[in-house]
Amino acid sequence: MSRKxxxxxxxxxxxxxxxxxxxxxxxxxxxxDSEADAVRQARTEFSWEEIGRxxxxxxxxxxxxxxxxNPQD
Numbered sequence: 001m002s003r004k005x006x007x008x009x010x011x012x013x014x015x016x017x018x019x020x021x022x023x024x025x026x027x028x029x030x031x032x033d034s035e036a037d038a039v040r041q042a043r044t045e046f047s048w049e050e051i052g053r054x055x056x057x058x059x060x061x062x063x064x065x066x067x068x069x070n071p072q073d
Contacts, residue, residue: 041071042054
């Protein structure tokens with residue numbers, strides 16, 4: 001954990017926490033969009049069990065969270 005300086009900056013590359021949070025938000029959006037695209041493609045030839053395994057979750061969890069993604073979208 002880095003120490004906070006008087007001006008609010010940190011010792012680690014002068015990164016401000018809100019800038020880090022903004023970057024995390026953007027990366028999460030990119031990851032979510034990439035996952036959705038990959039699931040749409042995978043659904044044309046793979047089972048929910050295989051998709052779930054690739055995501056590190058059960059087939060039930062994958063299906064429940066991602067079933068709204070249609071392969072043709």
